[in-house]
Each structure stands twice: as C-alpha cells, then as structure tokens.
Amino acid sequence: MIPGLILLAIASLIGYTAKDALLPAKDVRVIPVVLKAGVETGATSAVQAPGWVEADPYPVSVSALADGIVTEVLALEGQMINVGDVVARMIDDDAKLALARAEATSLEKRASLKAATANWDNPIERTRAVANSEAMVAETKADLEKLHADVAVEVARLVSMKLEAERTAESFKTRASSEIETVRSQQSYEAQKAVVDATKARRPVFEAQLAQRNAELTAANENLRLRIDEAKALAEAQAQLALATAARDEAALRLSRMEVRSPASGIVMQRLAAPGDKLVMNMDDPHSAHVVRLYDPSKLQVRVDIPVADAAKIGVGQDARIVVAVAPDRTFDGKVTRIVNEADIQKNTLQVKVAISNPSADLKPEMLARVRIVTGGATTRSTGDQTVFAPLDLIQRNGGEATVWVVDPRRNVAVHKSIVLGETQQEGWIAVMSGLSPGDQLIAEEAENLTDGQRIRVVGEVSTPNLKRNGNDHGPH
Incomplete structure (x- = not known):
C-alpha cells in the first residue's frame, strides 16, 4: 500500500510541475530590443513618491x-x-412645544400692538381733555363778562344810594326827614360801597382762573399733538411684537434644524x-x-510625501502621473496645486497636494497611490552608456502611459510592461529610458487579444529595418 501512495505522490508532483507545459500556448513572433551606445537621449527629470487619495481640497x-x-x-x-x-x-418634541409657545406669545403681542395703534389713531381721552379745557376757558370768560355786568349794576346802585344819602342829609337839615332816616340812608350807601368793592375784587380771581385754564387748554392741545404716552406704548408694542416674532422664527428654525440637511x-x-x-x-x-x-468624486487629489532632499525640485503647476493601487494598469494625469509649508520631522518628508485631472469612479479616499512629478523639461545629453531602443509600432499608449508586450523566457508567458520613453527616435525606433533591459524580446505579431501571463511559444523573429549601430551595438540582423 505504501509503495502505491509513494507512486501516486510522485505522479502528482510531476503533473503539477508539468502543468504549464500541458496548457495550450499561443504562437507569437518577436523583435529583440536594440542597444546603441553614445546616443543623444531626451531625459526628463522626475520625482516619484507614494501618496494617498483624498478629497480636493478637503472633505x-x-x-x-x-x-x-x-x-x-x-x-x-x-x-x-x-x-x-x-x-x-x-427628537423634535421640545422644539415643537417651544414653537407653539412662541407663536402664542407672538399673537398676544400682535393684539397689544393693535390696541396701541388704535389708541394712537383715535386719541379719545386727549381730545376729551382739550374739549374740557376749552369749556372751562369759555365758562371763565362768561364769568368775567357777568362780573363786568354785576360791577356796573352795583356801581349804579351805589350812585343811586349816594344821591339818596345826600338828599336825606339835606332834608334832615330842614327837618324834612328824621335823623334815623338819614343814618339809615348813609349806612345803606356805605354797605353798597362795600358790595361794589367786593364785586370788583372778584375780577383778579376770575382773570387768574382764566389764565390757568388757558394754560391747561394749551397743555391739552400740546398733549394731543405729541401724545407721548401713546407714542411710547405704540413703540413698545412694536418692539415687543418684533421680539416675539424673532423668538417665534428662532423656535421655527430650531424645529427645522431637527432635520440635519x-x-x-x-x-x-x-x-x-x-x-x-x-x-x-x-x-x-x-x-x-x-x-x-x-467628498466630491469629481474632485480628488493625492497627498504625496516628498523626501526633503527632492523638495526643492517641486513647484506648483508641475505635471504629474498617478498610478493607484486599485487600477495599476491605468495612469491618471495630475498637477501640483499646493505645497504644505511644514516638513514632517519624523518621516523627513514634505507634503505636496496633486490634483487628479479626471478621477475615475473607482478612486476612493485613502487609497494608496504612486505619483511621478515631472520636475523639469527634457534635457538632451550625450552618453557613452548603452541605450535600449524599441520599435515605435509596438508601443501602445494610454493617456500618458506607454506599454509593450514582452516575452518572459523563464515562464514562457506574455508580460504587459509599462515603460518610460526618451525623446530620441531613429528610423522607426525610440529610446527607452526604463522598463526594458538588453535581451528583452517584444511580441510583434499575434499580440492581439493577449492577456497578461498568457502562455506563448516563440516561433520566430520579425524582420525589421536595421537601426544604425555603433561599435558594440546589438540588434536584429
């Protein structure tokens, strides 16, 4: 039994190791990359750093x-x-009760204002006071007129009594009247003089009374014109209503805020x-x-931790290329918008904000990203090092990203690789600054419908125009 199990295990191991060979492979033709020394290359200065997606400018x-x-x-x-x-x-129960109280108070203050307005528009008591004062003035004037007539009557009576007293006195001398008649006549005259004096003495009293009542009439008219108390009551009622209305509105606002919008x-x-x-x-x-x-999904940015050593190369407005972990095969365009003016002493980095130009719906805040910031224009340099060249026709472009299909000779599978291109082009070939190595083979034919990691079988090379080479250059013949 044990030998059988051993044989089964050996067979399983052989089957597992040979499974790749048993899978169907797609036939492809390839073109090797070309090496050339001493070429003029267009190198673009850039800084790469990790970052995290976040809302732009903030949540x-x-x-x-x-x-x-x-x-x-x-x-x-x-x-x-x-x-x-x-x-x-x-919970809005308290807010509803507060609003009901405020509305009741507002109605009460509105009624008070209505009453104060009616008192202002219809000054009944003030008008009555003026009428009373006018009547008192008229009455006093009538009393003065009557007093004048009374004085005239009493003076006339005094004159008559004086004549009677003088006649009686003359008659007494001739013994035509008695002494008693003479004395009585004289006393009547003296009494009438006192009546006249008393009647005349009433004039100053009536005049003073008239002056007082004229003053009261003037005051009543002025009070009717000014109506100070009524104006105060009206203003206070208006203010109280305004306060009650504000309290009602505040209560209504608080009730509405029980729903958070x-x-x-x-x-x-x-x-x-x-x-x-x-x-x-x-x-x-x-x-x-x-x-x-x-957060607004159409406005996202990446907060990037730039090493302090590279911080001097970064400036607002520089272009950037962003790769997010959730979509590693896609590159997003971006632009540096802000540089935080405080370094992180723990990480020895400076935070930079890079706005994503056209964020995808797949991007979410706090996703890990890799950002490449172009810090300078292309610089042309001549170098003695060997430079890898690839055919332009085999390079696929997606936005700012360049990719090629490369043969993995160890696993015999197709690999979809991202590369960084230079600016030098010669006879249909272009310099590759990174992503390809000497000896790499690019899949030239049958590359359609390939998937990353798919098994392939190289059946030959594609003939292409030779790139002019110097000295030790290597390439297709």
Whole structure:
C-alpha cells in the first residue's frame, strides 16, 4: 500500500510541475530590443513618491445646527447625497412645544400692538381733555363778562344810594326827614360801597382762573399733538411684537434644524453618528455635532510625501502621473496645486497636494497611490552608456502611459510592461529610458487579444529595418 501512495505522490508532483507545459500556448513572433551606445537621449527629470487619495481640497462635514438626540440616520457610507438632502433626524418634541409657545406669545403681542395703534389713531381721552379745557376757558370768560355786568349794576346802585344819602342829609337839615332816616340812608350807601368793592375784587380771581385754564387748554392741545404716552406704548408694542416674532422664527428654525440637511453634494465617506447619539454644538471636540463626512468624486487629489532632499525640485503647476493601487494598469494625469509649508520631522518628508485631472469612479479616499512629478523639461545629453531602443509600432499608449508586450523566457508567458520613453527616435525606433533591459524580446505579431501571463511559444523573429549601430551595438540582423 505504501509503495502505491509513494507512486501516486510522485505522479502528482510531476503533473503539477508539468502543468504549464500541458496548457495550450499561443504562437507569437518577436523583435529583440536594440542597444546603441553614445546616443543623444531626451531625459526628463522626475520625482516619484507614494501618496494617498483624498478629497480636493478637503472633505465636507455635514453638521447639526442645533443640539439634540439622533433618532434616525438616513445616510450610509458610500451613498450619494445631494444638496439639501436630509441625512439625520433628531427628537423634535421640545422644539415643537417651544414653537407653539412662541407663536402664542407672538399673537398676544400682535393684539397689544393693535390696541396701541388704535389708541394712537383715535386719541379719545386727549381730545376729551382739550374739549374740557376749552369749556372751562369759555365758562371763565362768561364769568368775567357777568362780573363786568354785576360791577356796573352795583356801581349804579351805589350812585343811586349816594344821591339818596345826600338828599336825606339835606332834608334832615330842614327837618324834612328824621335823623334815623338819614343814618339809615348813609349806612345803606356805605354797605353798597362795600358790595361794589367786593364785586370788583372778584375780577383778579376770575382773570387768574382764566389764565390757568388757558394754560391747561394749551397743555391739552400740546398733549394731543405729541401724545407721548401713546407714542411710547405704540413703540413698545412694536418692539415687543418684533421680539416675539424673532423668538417665534428662532423656535421655527430650531424645529427645522431637527432635520440635519447636507450643505453640499457628495459621497458619504464616513458616518460619525448613530441613533441615540447626542449632537452638541460649541464643544471642544470638533466632531461633536457632525453626522457624516462627504467628498466630491469629481474632485480628488493625492497627498504625496516628498523626501526633503527632492523638495526643492517641486513647484506648483508641475505635471504629474498617478498610478493607484486599485487600477495599476491605468495612469491618471495630475498637477501640483499646493505645497504644505511644514516638513514632517519624523518621516523627513514634505507634503505636496496633486490634483487628479479626471478621477475615475473607482478612486476612493485613502487609497494608496504612486505619483511621478515631472520636475523639469527634457534635457538632451550625450552618453557613452548603452541605450535600449524599441520599435515605435509596438508601443501602445494610454493617456500618458506607454506599454509593450514582452516575452518572459523563464515562464514562457506574455508580460504587459509599462515603460518610460526618451525623446530620441531613429528610423522607426525610440529610446527607452526604463522598463526594458538588453535581451528583452517584444511580441510583434499575434499580440492581439493577449492577456497578461498568457502562455506563448516563440516561433520566430520579425524582420525589421536595421537601426544604425555603433561599435558594440546589438540588434536584429
């Protein structure tokens, strides 16, 4: 039994090691790369560094605008949110009661203003006071007129009594009247004099009274014109109504803020609240009122950690090429937009922001990226080192990326490789600065529909025009 198991294990091992040979291989024809020494090459200065995708220029935090307890969260990670969408709701019972109280107070103050306005428009008491004062003035003037008549009557009576007293006195001398009649007549005269004096003495009193009542009439008219108390009451009622209206609007605003709405459109990057959480404003924690964080998928950038030694080569506006781990076969164009003016002493790097020109929907914040920043124009140099050349016709271009199909002779498979081209071209060939090595064979025919890692079998080389070579150059013959 044991020998059988040993034979089975040996057969399995042989089958596993020979599985590649048993798989069907695609026949291809190739062209070897060419080496040439002492050529003029167009080298482009560049700096490469790792980075992380992030929102450009920063994520947007959707915050509650009032304190409250969360009852419902309507936005989850990865969800698209539009401006004004409700992302969360909070308990609103207290806010509803506060609004009802504020509305009742507003109605009360509106009624007070209506009454104050009516008092202002219809100054009944002020008008009555003026009318009363006018009546009192008229009454006093009538009393003065009557007093004048009374004085005239009493003076006339005094004159009559004086004549009677004088006649009686003369008659007494002739014994025509008695002494008693004479004395009585004289006393009546003296009494009438006192009446006249008393009647005349009433004039200053009436005049003073008239002056007082004229003053009261003037004051009543002025009060009617100014209406100070009514104006104050009207202004206070208007102010009280304004305060009540503001309190009502504030209560309505707080009630509306029990629904947390997004101020911007974007994809939810992070959810920061859940039902039962308390959202509090004006706290030391900057996220105490935040519900979610958003990013705009059409505006992404890469924060790149540039070594301090290369920082002097970086400038705003420089072009960049970006490769993200999620799509290693695709290159994104970018541009340096900002340089953070503080180095990281721990990593000995300087942070640079590179905006992605046309970000893909596959890109997400915090994805790892590799950025190549073009720090200078092409420089032409003559070198004695050997330079690899490849046929232009075999180079595939996708945006700013150049690729070729290369034979892996160890595994006999096709490999899709990215290369960096120079600027020197000769007779249909172009200098390759990196990505190819001497001896590499490029798949020239039957390259259509190849997949990376597919088994192939080289059946021959394709004849191409020879590149003029110097000395020890190697290439197809």
